[in-house]
Amino acid sequence: MASSRRVRISEVSWWPRPRGSLRPVLPLILLLAGAAVGFQAAGQGTAADYERAKGLDSLTRDKVLNTRVKVHWVGEGERLWYRRELPGGTWEHLLVESGSGERRPLVDPKVLAEALAKAVGHAVDPGRLDLRDLEVSASLERLEFRLDPGRWRFEPRSGTLSRIDPPTPAPKREGAEGDGQRREGRSPDGRWQASVRDHNLHLQALGQGHGPDRVLSREGNIDDGYSADVVWSPDSRRLIAWRHMRPQEHKVYYVESSPADQLQPKLESIDYLKPGDRIPQRKPHLFDVEKGVEIPLSDALFPNPWEMEPLGWEADSGRFLVVYNQRGHQVMRVLAIDGKTGSIMPVVDEACPTFFDYAFKQYHELLEPSQELIWMSERSGWNHLYLCDTRTGRVKNPITQGEWVVRGVDHVDPVSRRVWFRAGGVRPGQDPYFVHLCRVNLDGTGFAILTEGDGTHTVDWSPGRKCFVDTWSRVDRPPVVELREGETGRLIAKLEEADDAPLRRLGWRPPEVFVAKGRDGVTDIHGVIHRPMGFDPARRYPVIEQIYAGPQDSYVPKEWRRLHRGQEMAELGFILVQVDGMGTSNRSKKFHDVCWKNLGDAGFPDRIAWMKAAAATRPWMDLSRVGIYGGSAGGQNAMRAVIAHGDFYKAAAADCGCHDNRMDKI
Incomplete structure (x- = not known):
C-alpha cells in the first residue's frame, strides 16, 4: 500500500x-x-x-596483477601459453605443459629483444615485448607476431628473426549455415537453385539436361510472401520454405524539441508494435521438388507462432524438425514434419501455466543416428536437461535432476554419450548463483562436478578437450587460474592467483x-x-x-x-x-x-x-x-x-x- x-x-x-x-x-x-x-x-x-x-x-x-589471464592453446592442447604480468609494469610469456603443469619461458626475452633491436634500429625492452597476434607452431619451432612496424617470424632454436608479410585472410563464405544444412538456395546435389520472385518461390535448373525452371508457389504476396532461406533435404528431393507474414504498422510519436534543421519542434515517429498488434510470423511450407508441388501442412499445431526455429532434416531425409514457440510463451513444441506425407507429430509438447523462459533457458540438440533429442525444461520446478525419443515423443529419462539449475550446455559427445554443462547451486553451502562445470552421461548416470573453488567459474577448453583452464573468483576474492584434467576435473596446476593487497592498502x-x-x-x-x-x-x-x-x-x-x-x-x-x-x-x-x-x-x-x-x-x-x-x-x-x-x-x-x-x- x-x-x-x-x-x-x-x-x-x-x-x-x-x-x-x-x-x-x-x-x-x-x-x-x-x-x-x-x-x-x-x-x-x-x-x-x-x-x-x-x-x-x-x-x-x-594495482592487481593477473586478474584476466588469457590462455592460448598450442596444437591440440598439449601445451598452452599466456602472458603473465610482473611487478613494475613488465610481463613475461610462459609456456605450460598441459599434462604436468610445468611452466617455462616461451621464449628467451633477451634474445628476442636483441634480435628485434637489430631489425628495427632501436632498443627493445625485454620486459615489455608487446607480441600482438602471437601464433605459436605446434612444434614450438616458430613464433609469428605483430610488432610495429610489421609482422615477424622468430625461430627460438636458431635465434633467426625475419620480417614476413601479413597472412591473407581466408575468403568469407557467403550463405553459411550453422547446423550444417543448406539454406543458401542451392540443392545438395547441385541441380537446383531456389530463389524468390514477386514473393513466390522459384527453382532454377542448373547445368544442362535438368529441365525447365519451376514455379513452386503462386499465392505469395507483399504481406505474406516467401523468402529464399530454404532448407533442403539431404537427398535434394524436398525442401522446406518459409512464408513470412508482415507485421502491421503501428506508429509511436514523439516531439524532437530542438531539431538541427529548424527552430520549431518537429513531430517524429517510429514503428513500435504493441500488445494485440499483428507481429511478424513465419510458417513452414513443404515442397516435393521432383513433382514440383507443395505438400500441404496443417498449422493446427503451430497456429500462432512467436518464433519457429528449424532444427533441420533427419539424416535419412524422412522428417524435418522445428521448434514452435507460441505467442505468449506458454506453449513450446518440437514438431516432426513427415517429408512424404506432410503429417506432423509432436516430439515435445509442453505447456506452462506461467511462461517459458524462451530467451535464456532453451536448449535442443538432435542426436543422429539414435533419433534422440536433448531438451531443456523447467517442468520439475528446476531448469534441467531431458533425453527424448524423436520417434515416439516419449521422454526416455532426465539427464540432470535435483534442486539446482542448468545454466548452459558446453558440449555434447554423441559417441561417448556424455554432456558437459554449466550449473548453478550444485555445490551445497555455496552461493546458488555460482556457476560450476559438470559432466553427466545421457542416461543420467555418472554425474560429476569438475570445478571446485568456492566462487563462480569460467572455463577454457583445450582443442582436444583433454584439459581445461578454470578461472574462478568471488566479489571478495580475486581470480584464481587453474589447469584441470578434462575427464575428472583433477587439479593439474595452479597457474595464477591474484592478490588484491595493493588495493586494500589504498x-x-x-x-x-x-x-x-x-x-x-x-x-x-x-x-x-x-x-x-x-x-x-x-x-x-x-x-x-x-x-x-x-x-x-x-x-x-x-x-x-x-x-x-x-x-x-x-x-x-x-x-x-x-x-x-x-x-x-x-x-x-x-x-x-x-x-x-x-x-x-x-x-x-x-x-x-x-x-x-x-x-x-x-x-x-x-x-x-x-x-x-x-x-x-x-x-x-x-x-x-x-x-x-x-x-x-x-x-x-x-x-x-x-x-x-x-x-x-x-
Whole structure:
C-alpha cells in the first residue's frame, strides 16, 4: 500500500550518460541529502569525495596483477601459453605443459629483444615485448607476431628473426549455415537453385539436361510472401520454405524539441508494435521438388507462432524438425514434419501455466543416428536437461535432476554419450548463483562436478578437450587460474592467483556479501553492500539501491572486479546495495514465477526485508534515508519503488523507464 508521505521522483532520460558518470543520479543525491524527507543535513559528499569518486578508475587501475589471464592453446592442447604480468609494469610469456603443469619461458626475452633491436634500429625492452597476434607452431619451432612496424617470424632454436608479410585472410563464405544444412538456395546435389520472385518461390535448373525452371508457389504476396532461406533435404528431393507474414504498422510519436534543421519542434515517429498488434510470423511450407508441388501442412499445431526455429532434416531425409514457440510463451513444441506425407507429430509438447523462459533457458540438440533429442525444461520446478525419443515423443529419462539449475550446455559427445554443462547451486553451502562445470552421461548416470573453488567459474577448453583452464573468483576474492584434467576435473596446476593487497592498502574494500530471508521467511535472498573507502562505522549513512529487476537474468555481481558499478556512488557518502529479489532468474521456477504478470512487484518485499535484516546488525545503515535508481527496466523499478513502497523508499532517479506494462510488453 502506497504511503501518503510525499516522495520525489526524478525522470532523467534526457541526460547524456557517459560511462562512469554520476550525472543521471545527481537529483537523487540532492533529494536524499536535503529536506525533501523532513530532516536537516548538509549536501551529501564533499568536493574531495566527488574528486575521489571521479578518480576511482585511475586510482585502482593496474594495482592487481593477473586478474584476466588469457590462455592460448598450442596444437591440440598439449601445451598452452599466456602472458603473465610482473611487478613494475613488465610481463613475461610462459609456456605450460598441459599434462604436468610445468611452466617455462616461451621464449628467451633477451634474445628476442636483441634480435628485434637489430631489425628495427632501436632498443627493445625485454620486459615489455608487446607480441600482438602471437601464433605459436605446434612444434614450438616458430613464433609469428605483430610488432610495429610489421609482422615477424622468430625461430627460438636458431635465434633467426625475419620480417614476413601479413597472412591473407581466408575468403568469407557467403550463405553459411550453422547446423550444417543448406539454406543458401542451392540443392545438395547441385541441380537446383531456389530463389524468390514477386514473393513466390522459384527453382532454377542448373547445368544442362535438368529441365525447365519451376514455379513452386503462386499465392505469395507483399504481406505474406516467401523468402529464399530454404532448407533442403539431404537427398535434394524436398525442401522446406518459409512464408513470412508482415507485421502491421503501428506508429509511436514523439516531439524532437530542438531539431538541427529548424527552430520549431518537429513531430517524429517510429514503428513500435504493441500488445494485440499483428507481429511478424513465419510458417513452414513443404515442397516435393521432383513433382514440383507443395505438400500441404496443417498449422493446427503451430497456429500462432512467436518464433519457429528449424532444427533441420533427419539424416535419412524422412522428417524435418522445428521448434514452435507460441505467442505468449506458454506453449513450446518440437514438431516432426513427415517429408512424404506432410503429417506432423509432436516430439515435445509442453505447456506452462506461467511462461517459458524462451530467451535464456532453451536448449535442443538432435542426436543422429539414435533419433534422440536433448531438451531443456523447467517442468520439475528446476531448469534441467531431458533425453527424448524423436520417434515416439516419449521422454526416455532426465539427464540432470535435483534442486539446482542448468545454466548452459558446453558440449555434447554423441559417441561417448556424455554432456558437459554449466550449473548453478550444485555445490551445497555455496552461493546458488555460482556457476560450476559438470559432466553427466545421457542416461543420467555418472554425474560429476569438475570445478571446485568456492566462487563462480569460467572455463577454457583445450582443442582436444583433454584439459581445461578454470578461472574462478568471488566479489571478495580475486581470480584464481587453474589447469584441470578434462575427464575428472583433477587439479593439474595452479597457474595464477591474484592478490588484491595493493588495493586494500589504498583503503579499497570489496563489496560485502550478505544473505537474508525473503518475504516468505524461508527463501534466501542474496545481495552485496558497497561502502565508501573512507568508511566510518560511527557514522550513519543514507542507503541507495542500484536496481535492475528485469526477469531475464540475475544481477548481483558474483565475480571479482577492482571497480564495480555503483562504487562511485558509495564514495559520495552512501551505502550502496544490490539485491536479487524474487522474480529474477537463475533460481527455481517458483522463485522466477513471482514476476508472472507482476513485473511491478520487482521483488520489493524481498529487497526491503533484506535491507532491514542487514541494518539490524549494521547501525551505520540509515533506513530512514533510502533512495533507489536504475535504467530501462531498472528505471521502471525505481519509479515503482516510490509509488508502491513510498514508506520505505524516499527518492528515486528513473532513467529511460518503460513504465506501463499494459502498453509495452508483447
